[in-house]
Amino acid sequence: MSQDFALAACAEMLWQDRPMDWRLRRLTEMGFACGIWSWTAHDLGMLERSGAAFSSMTGYISGRLADEAGAAELIATARQSIEVGKRLNVARLNLHGTGLGEGGLPVTPCETVTGAMWLKARDTLNRIADLADEHGVTFMIENLNLPVDHPGVPFARIEDTLALVSAVDRPGLRLNLDLYHVQIGEGNLIAWCRRCLPFIGEIQVADVPGRQEPGTGEINYAGVARALDAMGYRGPVCLEAFASGEPEAALEAFRAAFTL
Numbered sequence: 316m317s318q319d320f321a322l323a324a325c326a327e328m329l330w331q332d333r334p335m336d337w338r339l340r341r342l343t344e345m346g347f348a349c350g351i352w353s354w355t356a357h358d359l360g361m362l363e364r365s366g367a368a369f370s371s372m373t374g375y376i377s378g379r380l381a382d383e384a385g386a387a388e389l390i391a392t393a394r395q396s397i398e399v400g401k402r403l404n405v406a407r408l409n410l411h412g413t414g415l416g417e418g419g420l421p422v423t424p425c426e427t428v429t430g431a432m433w434l435k436a437r438d439t440l441n442r443i444a445d446l447a448d449e450h451g452v453t454f455m456i457e458n459l460n461l462p463v464d465h466p467g468v469p470f471a472r473i474e475d476t477l478a479l480v481s482a483v484d485r486p487g488l489r490l491n492l493d494l495y496h497v498q499i500g501e502g503n504l505i506a507w508c509r510r511c512l513p514f515i516g517e518i519q520v521a522d523v524p525g526r527q528e529p530g531t532g533e534i535n536y537a538g539v540a541r542a543l544d545a546m547g548y549r550g551p552v553c554l555e556a557f558a559s560g561e562p563e564a565a566l567e568a569f570r571a572a573f574t575l
């Protein structure tokens with residue numbers, strides 16, 4: 316049995332009754348890198364002392380892609396996140412089309428994205444890619460689903476994030492291809508993996524419905540893993556899911572699905 320993907324898990328969603336340093340140590344012991352969301356929610360010294368390998372974390376605090384004031388806020392808070400990311404040696408810094416608030420809802424919801432907004436978003440992401448070059452870091456933009464978890468987020472669909480990342484086409488800006496969100500919003504997972512392949516920074520997974528580990532829902536993740544292997548993907552895959560029972564068992568189900 317070989318493990319061809321670099322496996323990680325989102326520490327925010329597992330063992331929610333345990334302190335974060337415990338979760339990070341447990342994931343590390345089990346051989347997983349760790350994903351976290353906003354660094355502002357954590358004691359940075361604790362994160363540093365945990366010894367975890369951080370696969371990704373949120374790479375901004377607030378802001379938006381598609382208007383001048385929002386872009387200024389995004390760039391300023393991305394700068395702060397770069398410093399924290401360097402301190403923790405975080406591999407990738409994650410972005411969304413707009414800041415997310417309570418329950419993952421957009422701080423500034425947007426139902427209609429105009430042509431001018433698309434152009435501004437591309438310009439903002441080029442500024443993000445400039446920052447990435449200057450500091451030697453990698454940003455990613457994550458697709459989200461609109462129907463269930465994140466209504467009103469602009470540039471949320473994989474079609475949108477792929478259009479932006481491929482238009483910018485710079486190594487410091489990649490896709491965080493979240494297959495849970497693709498399944499809800501667009502489906503056709505393997506075809507999207509193929510289209511996104513040249514631009515993928517990380518893949519995130521959870522089953523649908525319920526956002527739990529592979530095997531709890533309708534997605535054949537072992538089949539997706541075989542297809543990714545056949546197309547030559549060898550990058551990180553992160554479980555961003557709740558556990559249906561014991562987190563250790565959820566992590567082993569994830570590992571089994573992505574071990575070829």
Ligand SMILES: O=C(O)C(=O)CO
Pocket residue numbers: 352415419457459464493555
């Ligand atoms: O819903 C997600 O995938 C998110 O990462 C929101 O933070």
